[in-house]
Amino acid sequence: MDIPALLTSAGMNIGISVGMFTLYSILRKQPLNVKVYFGQRIAQGRTRNENLCFERFAPSASWILKAWQATEEDIFASGGIDAVVFLRIVVFSIRIFAIATILCTFLVLPLNYFGEGMVGIEDPTAMDLLTIGNVREGSRWLWAHCFTLYVISACACTLLYFEYENVARMRTEQVQRFPTRPSNFTVVVRGIPWSSIESYSESVGKFFSNYYASSYISHQIVYRFGAVQQLMEDAEKMYKVMTTVPVMATIPDKQCCEPNAERCGLCGAGAGSNSFKKIDGGSTFANRNVNDELREKECEAALVFFRSRFDALVVSQTIQSADPMLWVTELAPEPLDVFWQNLCVPYNLLWIRKISVFIASIVFSVLFLLPTTFVQGLTKIQYLQNAFPFLRRVSDRSYINLITGYLPSLVLTVFLTIVPPLMMLFSTLEGRVSRSTRKRSACVKVLIFMFWNVYFSNILSGSWIERMGKLTVTSPKDLATLLAELIPRQASFFMTYVMTSGWSGLTFELLQPVPLVGNWLFKCVLMKEDDFVRPMTFSFHTEVTRVLLFGLLGFTFCILAPLILPFLLVYFCFAFLVYRNQIMNVYYVKYQTDGSYWTLAHNATIFSLILTQVVAGILFGMKKSSTASTCTIPLIICTALFNVFCKNRFLPLF
Template identity: 40%
Template structure:
């Protein structure tokens, strides 16, 4: 890629960034856009959806930047939890890496990794000590329950834990098959929210509309009466499905204990002689449970894991098509060979610069945008019991998919991709990377600008929710009755941040020109995501910072990759002494990683006995624990078995359960 093409790409994306910043500054102040740019604040009643229009709101301002910068870490922690703090700490940590890129790089990165790991570990312990008793701290999930002939799962679980854990066992909740109920209940809740909004705005013209597509077709009806009838029908269907699902037990149960230590002992000690029976694992938070998982048998889950593995490989291979297309666009000679009728157009300077500088990274970004939702779908098929586990698995999949398809496939597509023998001779890998990686420096600079700067700006403007909100207001007449407060997109945001970190680490001595562009990206991301965390995103679940080990391993991989490239560079430059002296670096880095695994990783898997006993002793003098135990008994009640009385009792929502959730 020539320099003028790179500058063209930078200019286009810089213009788009300024446009998005300006649009956001104006659109965020419009009364009708509150549910787009501050849905969490609107849901909490901290932002009003109405208001009078004034000309001043059409002037762009930068006040949101100051507010985002002044947002403290404690405020983020109190509202969105430790995972959000971890998400923002990633930006801080990369910032420091690239400021120090010209110095003793490996040593600086390892020091920063150790510091951040220690910091997040201490925050994790402090967060645990400061937290109130949570149901998942006292509960485990038990699977593979051997149900005797003529017995029930509930009786088996009760007798087993009374016999083997008599002093700590509290209660249990048997899991039942309710997957078909999830869609029905979701439709019922949406319809109830819509009906409630119409009743609160009884005299609005939105009440009388046509019942067809987009409110344009069909007969004109009173939507309140129409929705009440539909709600009654949906509730009847839910009750029928609940009755048929009531007896469909799954050999699994959430078992709760009187203390955290009691739950930890049951979790880590093998429960039966046969290790495939009474298998225990940590229970997620009640709101984090992924209930559809429990409808799958062991064989089906095992098959799904295999299918997902094959599907990921297939997706990786298919993604080579846009990669090859992108590489063709960066080479005008190759493009003219493929499409000879474009020779005249390609001779125009501006056209050639746009095609080679901006278009390749844009196409790659468009294709890559489909990957995170696909990986979420794949991870949900693998049998994870919680939404956080699904998102963490998807985060890892997206990260390695990005590293392979965006970095290695683009780097090797012009050389080693067609040389299968290089993969059979590991000695050649360093030299091949040393030749191929520097050649793609300008492409990755353009990629940082397009996928980094512009995507951050579009994240700020939230273009898709903005367009959806506009169409709802125009065609459906829905102003504020239906909007969803999104959760933080860890599975797509973290891989992108870490991939740019990989580019910075691998290119810091090959093409230092990339560092200012990365620095701008991390500064923009730090401000923009602080703004979004303050106004847009809501807490969906809490893992206690378990995303940080992914950051650590990715950085270690980036360092080792940089070392391999350095060894190859010195070899190509005929400096064997420098190449030999570089060999200890990856070894020392891996030893450092091993030390960090022993020192910090156990704290991210489970809390130590010292912490559990300390919290349990504090609970002895806590007068609210009796009330907590009462709530704990019903905490893991399957939401699909709750009675729905939306249409019968007006504002009343979930009522008494169809079944007793905890059989003691």
């Protein structure tokens, strides 16, 4: 790919982005779309009064201003701690890549361009002249690259440390902020042993009143076939009928982050579990033997309520039985966070499910090499002309720039849309009992998938095509050398990827096309009164991953092919504004992980840094600058030590 292809891609993406932004600024003012763009405000009972005037149809940038002016307290009030942490990740990226952009554009880029390393080589593409590949062997200017690497690593570690400290502080403050969270008083018990003489409920009651007599209050067994959900929904409907107020509006304005404990009876007092019985008594089961009916539906899982947070914590961290697969305890999730259907999965099966999911993930990753190779085939279409002569006609056409520049990253982005839902399904199958841990687990899976399948496999398959299958890796050292040689060559593809997946992705995030069109169809075509759009939770597993993937791209390319950095910086700045807007207006907070996404971001950043340093070290070696190469070794060691220190210092709090 060369400059015209890159420019085509940039043009396409800038055009799409500007168009979408303009469209958004108009659409958001239409009353029809208020549920699409202001889901959270609706949920909080706040409404907007818009009059039919000219301003409604004029594009404006007022939302950008509002997003910019919002304080961290506003974000916390609208999106909870996870949203704040996510925006801290974006801010961290902006800071570090601003530093990197300045350093690399004014120091590394000119050195690369005037490096004269490709003087002897025929027909170097313009893009290659800007990479480290153009620095000639043994050049003394490689010291500048090494210095830049040191500065960037030092800044990244410093910023990481302060952010980690900040997030850890916020996380501990959460405990003080919500002293009466029901989850802090409740323990989930799984693997209750089966007994022929008594029901699970009786077993649980006996066990805990025997061993924790002073702190145990009561318990609630979980029922199969969604009995609990059914009861909850019934109660909710009754409540709705009686008050004729939308359910979402019952959540108080300022406590939106704190789930409403009274709604499902997990408040730690006995009242919750009694209320279930009352409803049972008055239902159609009344004349039958309700106990027998219920006993059949009992799962081997229960929620147990304790008098104090300390008691619940102690119970949750103690092994209760000589067989550690019986009476397994852990702190319960918040009421709205519980993923009921997984509570009924027998605890014995969990490890098998986890292993199956692990294997399935690997198989899926391997299968995904096919679309990746296809995408790289599009980028390197000129290399395929010998094998497939019919492609020669294509490459003469005027739209070749579109095919090699814009299409590949579009195809990849489209293929990648199936990944997050699939990983979410995997995480569900793993048997997580809370929605928040399920989402976090999906996030880990998507992250590893993206790092492997977008980054490494694109680099490797791209070079495999360039060399027409003659890619033999004969030792780990070869692999590292190969990476060092290939990463700079893939820079232009990743630049287009940043634009397509990053810039255009942001506009899609902003515009919410699926709910928008769905809402429009529902209201204007089908003429239904029900809402198509329900308030959504923020999909951290896709967005955190995307930001971290761009971080990886930024770090690894920063000194090898610095031209990618301005594109990334633009992405991060827009991401900051767009996500702030979305978090404050669109998404609804149902559950939180108390900032545990930061650990992922930290690990991903450290991984990116060390990869960068290793690749740079090898490249310096290949350029015969052995001192610069040796100088990266202490840097790698220091980064690894810093990581271990942070693990010791902060991780126990997460």
